[in-house]
Amino acid sequence: MDLFYAYVNKHQDDFVQKLKEVVAIKSVSSDPSLRDEVFKMGAWLHREMERLGASTKIVELGLQEGENPGLKLPPVILVYGHYDVQPALKEDGWNTDPFVLTEDSSHRLIGRGSTDDKGPVLGWLLVIEVFRQLELEFPVNLIMCFEGMEESGSEGLDDVINREAEGFFKGTDAVCISDNYWLGKTKPSLTYGLRGVSYFHVTVKGPKADLHSGVFGGTVHEPMTDLIHILGKLVSCDGKIMVPGIMNQVAPVTEEEESSYNGLEFSMDTLHEALGAKNSIHSNVKDTLMHRWRFPSLSIHGIEGAFYSPGEKTVIPAKVTGKFSIRTVPDMDPDNVTQLVVQHIESEFTKLKSKNTISIKCVGAGKPWCSSFNHWNFVAGRKAVEKVFNQSPDLTREGGSIPVTLTFENALKKNVLLLPMGACDDGAHSINEKLDRRNFIEGIKLLGTYLDELRQIQAE
Amino acid sequence: MDLFYAYVNKHQDDFVQKLKEVVAIKSVSSDPSLRDEVFKMGAWLHREMERLGASTKIVELGLQEGENPGLKLPPVILVYGHYDVQPALKEDGWNTDPFVLTEDSSHRLIGRGSTDDKGPVLGWLLVIEVFRQLELEFPVNLIMCFEGMEESGSEGLDDVINREAEGFFKGTDAVCISDNYWLGKTKPSLTYGLRGVSYFHVTVKGPKADLHSGVFGGTVHEPMTDLIHILGKLVSCDGKIMVPGIMNQVAPVTEEEESSYNGLEFSMDTLHEALGAKNSIHSNVKDTLMHRWRFPSLSIHGIEGAFYSPGEKTVIPAKVTGKFSIRTVPDMDPDNVTQLVVQHIESEFTKLKSKNTISIKCVGAGKPWCSSFNHWNFVAGRKAVEKVFNQSPDLTREGGSIPVTLTFENALKKNVLLLPMGACDDGAHSINEKLDRRNFIEGIKLLGTYLDELRQIQAE
Numbered sequence: 001m002d003l004f005y006a007y008v009n010k011h012q013d014d015f016v017q018k019l020k021e022v023v024a025i026k027s028v029s030s031d032p033s034l035r036d037e038v039f040k041m042g043a044w045l046h047r048e049m050e051r052l053g054a055s056t057k058i059v060e061l062g063l064q065e066g067e068n069p070g071l072k073l074p075p076v077i078l079v080y081g082h083y084d085v086q087p088a089l090k091e092d093g094w095n096t097d098p099f100v101l102t103e104d105s106s107h108r109l110i111g112r113g114s115t116d117d118k119g120p121v122l123g124w125l126l127v128i129e130v131f132r133q134l135e136l137e138f139p140v141n142l143i144m145c146f147e148g149m150e151e152s153g154s155e156g157l158d159d160v161i162n163r164e165a166e167g168f169f170k171g172t173d174a175v176c177i178s179d180n181y182w183l184g185k186t187k188p189s190l191t192y193g194l195r196g197v198s199y200f201h202v203t204v205k206g207p208k209a210d211l212h213s214g215v216f217g218g219t220v221h222e223p224m225t226d227l228i229h230i231l232g233k234l235v236s237c238d239g240k241i242m243v244p245g246i247m248n249q250v251a252p253v254t255e256e257e258e259s260s261y262n263g264l265e266f267s268m269d270t271l272h273e274a275l276g277a278k279n280s281i282h283s284n285v286k287d288t289l290m291h292r293w294r295f296p297s298l299s300i301h302g303i304e305g306a307f308y309s310p311g312e313k314t315v316i317p318a319k320v321t322g323k324f325s326i327r328t329v330p331d332m333d334p335d336n337v338t339q340l341v342v343q344h345i346e347s348e349f350t351k352l353k354s355k356n357t358i359s360i361k362c363v364g365a366g367k368p369w370c371s372s373f374n375h376w377n378f379v380a381g382r383k384a385v386e387k388v389f390n391q392s393p394d395l396t397r398e399g400g401s402i403p404v405t406l407t408f409e410n411a412l413k414k415n416v417l418l419l420p421m422g423a424c425d426d427g428a429h430s431i432n433e434k435l436d437r438r439n440f441i442e443g444i445k446l447l448g449t450y451l452d453e454l455r456q457i458q459a460e
Numbered sequence: 461m462d463l464f465y466a467y468v469n470k471h472q473d474d475f476v477q478k479l480k481e482v483v484a485i486k487s488v489s490s491d492p493s494l495r496d497e498v499f500k501m502g503a504w505l506h507r508e509m510e511r512l513g514a515s516t517k518i519v520e521l522g523l524q525e526g527e528n529p530g531l532k533l534p535p536v537i538l539v540y541g542h543y544d545v546q547p548a549l550k551e552d553g554w555n556t557d558p559f560v561l562t563e564d565s566s567h568r569l570i571g572r573g574s575t576d577d578k579g580p581v582l583g584w585l586l587v588i589e590v591f592r593q594l595e596l597e598f599p600v601n602l603i604m605c606f607e608g609m610e611e612s613g614s615e616g617l618d619d620v621i622n623r624e625a626e627g628f629f630k631g632t633d634a635v636c637i638s639d640n641y642w643l644g645k646t647k648p649s650l651t652y653g654l655r656g657v658s659y660f661h662v663t664v665k666g667p668k669a670d671l672h673s674g675v676f677g678g679t680v681h682e683p684m685t686d687l688i689h690i691l692g693k694l695v696s697c698d699g700k701i702m703v704p705g706i707m708n709q710v711a712p713v714t715e716e717e718e719s720s721y722n723g724l725e726f727s728m729d730t731l732h733e734a735l736g737a738k739n740s741i742h743s744n745v746k747d748t749l750m751h752r753w754r755f756p757s758l759s760i761h762g763i764e765g766a767f768y769s770p771g772e773k774t775v776i777p778a779k780v781t782g783k784f785s786i787r788t789v790p791d792m793d794p795d796n797v798t799q800l801v802v803q804h805i806e807s808e809f810t811k812l813k814s815k816n817t818i819s820i821k822c823v824g825a826g827k828p829w830c831s832s833f834n835h836w837n838f839v840a841g842r843k844a845v846e847k848v849f850n851q852s853p854d855l856t857r858e859g860g861s862i863p864v865t866l867t868f869e870n871a872l873k874k875n876v877l878l879l880p881m882g883a884c885d886d887g888a889h890s891i892n893e894k895l896d897r898r899n900f901i902e903g904i905k906l907l908g909t910y911l912d913e914l915r916q917i918q919a920e
Contacts, residue, residue: 195674197673197674206735208735209736212860213657213761213785213860214655214657214787214859215752215859216859217757217787217859218756218757218787219699219731219752220741221697221739221740221741222699224759224760224761228692228760229692232692236685237681237685237812238681271679275666275671275680276668276669277666277667277816279680279815279816280679280680280681281679281680282679292676292678292679297677297678297679298677299673299677299685299774299776300684300685300688301673301684301767301773301774301776301777302684302763302775302777303762303766303768304768304769306760306762306763308763308766308768309764310764312659312761312783312824313761313783314657314659314761314860315761315762316761317761317762323767323773325772327673353697354697354739355737355738356739363772398674399677399678400774
């Protein structure tokens with residue numbers, strides 16, 4: 001790979017220029033007036049891929065593009081990324097025009113989509129470019145799945161993946177997604193787990209319409225009072241879930257897993273800086289990250305139907321819906337979680353002896369995901385990190401979910417590796433989103449080396 | 461008063477026509493585009509009062525009009541009403557045009573402002589009209605204070621009342637306000653008490669900005685969890701205030717007061733009908749009305765800063781403000797109530813051992829009001845009810861507040877009587893607001909007789 005690295009180093013300004021070109025396309029999927037830009041971005045990729053010799057397939061319900069260069073070498077690797085971005089306006093507080101990639105004196109490439117996810121998508125294309133320019137044999141069969149609606153809920157994508165599992169994606173040996181971030185700012189990560197989430201609505205209903213608290217206060221069972229008492233039975237102020245049976249489902253921590261928490265690029269200061277406050281529950285890194293990654297949590301998000309505006313209103317709301325969610329981890333099962341939550345709330349509501357009525361509903365459940373970091377797909381990733389960055393990667397999980405991960409795993413029954421390019425402070429979705437020049441350039445090397453390591457592992 | 465009654469009976473259609481005329485003026489004080497209509501309504505009253513021989517004074521900061529016919533007979537009675545109305549659109553669900561007074565087959569006079577408060581305001585003018593037409597001596601000196609901004613917070617009125625206490629209102633012997641409703645549908649009421657209200661904001665602050673529950677759930681003290689636990693320590697589901705010391709301030713029930721609860725036109729069915737549900741806390745009329753009128757209550761209105769829309773959002777709100785209020789009764793003192801609430805919440809928050817911060821603020825406090833129903837002003841009212849309706853009135857309180865009542869009492873140091881014209885089912889502020897023809901016509905007789913009874917009592 002030395003020739004590859006030298007070429008990347010020599011052409012890094014061209015590569016940054018190319019990133020600038022794609023950042024300038026305002027592919028904001030959530031803004032209908034910019035939908036043409038999303039298509040424009042898709043067309044740009046399409047053109048670029050054809051130029052690189054890829055055979056592509058544009059799939060309705062969003063654009064999906066892929067490459068199968070016809071090289072006969074195993075393995076077949078499917079990579080996923082997205083080319084749409086979050087909305088961004090200079091007025092939001094950006095220091096520079098969000099759609100003009102601007103490099104500052106610290107070599108931060110600032111622009112919407114730089115790190116999420118145009119940098120990584122472009123990275124895959126540039127890997128091909130470099131191999132072609134060097135007239136080197138491409139190390140794997142590469143299938144690319146790039147989406148233009150990720151920031152708008154990826155509507156339609158699951159259907160496409162399931163449909164193409166036996167079509168365009170047939171024969172895939174492993175999957176790689178570069179759409180998350182390093183745990184730290186300088187040390188690369190491989191990500192092997194994600195929490196799931198079960199979202200609940202609990203509704204208490206009383207009178208037929210809102211009441212005036214002057215006329216009715218003290219004489220009726222108020223739905224809001226009941227709901228507050230119910231929500232108070234869900235989680236303690238130090239984050240312990242109070243629903244009986246939930247914690248029994250959590251997979252125990254293995255010794256191997258436990259040791260993976262040593263040496264991570266993370267400190268309590270990093271956390272407090274992100275919070276802008278020292279209101280962390282746990283006092284050390286290991287407990288904190290375990291509670292972010294591999295233990296469940298319960299958050300109360302808000303109440304629908306009650307008074308929420310500034311000012312004062314003396315209303316007794318007639319019907320209020322509490323919204324809360326549980327972040328789930330292996331081996332929690334969504335159906336079982338729902339059953340325990342419903343049982344617990346119904347039993348607590350009975351104790352209130354209220355004449356109001358209650359209903360509880362799980363309105364959405366995504367399963368947790370956890371892969372084996374000893375799989376050959378991860379071994380290739382680790383070796384690539386070691387070659388390019390001269391250090392072992394942090395083995396991380398994420399507390400949130402990236403639903404497409406499970407969709408690929410379930411549809412293709414193959415191992416999925418999350419191989420991030422950006423750093424923890426890139427500020428995806430925020431103002432002044434950036435990708436460090438180092439992350440972009442070394443990241444291209446990382447993606448290329450990962451493919452080469454896959455070739456070597458499969459050749460063994 | 462027989463001549464008076466006969467005249468009223470004979471001219472009742474003319475009087476309804478006049479009510480129709482004023483309902484047609486869209487004096488919605490909260491709608492700036494209709495502010496001219498409020499002035500038009502004020503001008504209508506002004507013209508009508510001058511026609512009736514009144515000397516008037518229009519006061520800046522809203523219109524205020526009065527009459528002092530120069531008759532030398534004591535007493536001097538100040539009456540208050542308002543000529544602005546709540547907004548109303550046919551599309552809101554009205555069966556008829558809200559600004560066209562329409563009489564249905566049950567003799568309900570349907571229209572915005574019919575009962576709140578154009579009917580009563582017109583009632584006072586028609587009393588004068590009748591006395592003049594009959595060339596009878598007017599029984600009292602009448603000062604009228606009619607306001608055009610009541611439905612928009614009566615801004616500026618307190619200043620006017622305090623300023624005119626020694627001016628236009630000087631020499632007032634008693635005050636009468638006709639701007640509330642009978643307890644029942646058929647039996648008149650005299651109202652002698654109102655609850656006060658102390659409104660609180662309790663704010664819990666954590667991180668500098670909202671957090672994603674995937675990334676931070678389980679690792680930080682969530683402000684929403686803390687707030688829910690705090691709000692759960694304020695009131696039990698059967699309406700008992702959990703703030704220590706509050707109930708010690710409540711004036712004991714006297715025997716005379718207790719007996720006034722017998723024979724009231726109110727039933728649990730009435731309550732359940734109003735609620736559209738059987739979620740009442742108490743099982744009988746007396747307990748229910750005591751808890752509406754003479755015991756404090758605490759209602760939780762909502763939360764500012766949390767998620768409140770339909771749908772799902774996995775946010776950990778950074779700063780949340782709970783809104784609740786306590787309806788207060790004699791002898792509760794607002795400052796003392798605030799002190800007890802703050803102490804209680806701070807002590808409960810300490811128990812939570814949270815690293816977030818809390819602040820509690822009383823953002824508004826109106827005192828409760830309770831008058832003696834044995835005062836000669838009330839005796840005149842009672843006698844008038846007995847003459848016109850052949851029955852004794854219900855002695856009632858209201859659970860809500862009518863702030864102008866205390867303003868008059870404090871500024872003039874005189875007894876205030878609340879003498880309602882409309883019935884409990886009139887639906888002020890609602891669609892299809894109505895005033896029964898009986899309430900309007902017998903109401904005019906009631907107001908005239910009340911003035912005549914005052915004359916007799918003062919002559920004794």
